[in-house]
Amino acid sequence: MTKRSDFLSANKGLRVARPGFVLLVLPHGAPxxxxxxxxxxxVTKKIGNAVVRNRMKRRFRALARELLPEHGLAGHDHVLIGREGGVERDFALLRKELLVALDRARSGRGDAPRGPKTGGRGGKPHHGRGKGPRPSPQASQT
Structure with missing residues (x-):
């Protein structure tokens, strides 16, 4: 998958979270x-620098190429989202977790959907103008 719209639509599908990654599975609907x-x-920048992110992507690619042809869901999109501890996890453990996640997805047992995003501000809009009004310079000189 290369298009952003494919990744965004996969977010509406079945979600299976594991300690090293999150697997999203959605039928891609092409006739x-x-x-x-x-x-x-x-893999987002929250995970680490470019070296860490690329290493994690290489590991995920190797897992996907090995396991999806046999264990993946036919006619579906599979998206692996890297999590914080995924790059340090043992490769054999990641492989086992991906097999379990694919099995759960096949049986339709995904995790609970995520709640609405609040952005960490309690639902308040962020306008990018700092943390609030600044006191005037004259008021601070008294």
Missing amino acids: DAGDIRRFGIT
């Missing part, structure tokens, strides 16, 4: 999809 299993990988 001629047949047995196609697409996958995408995303």
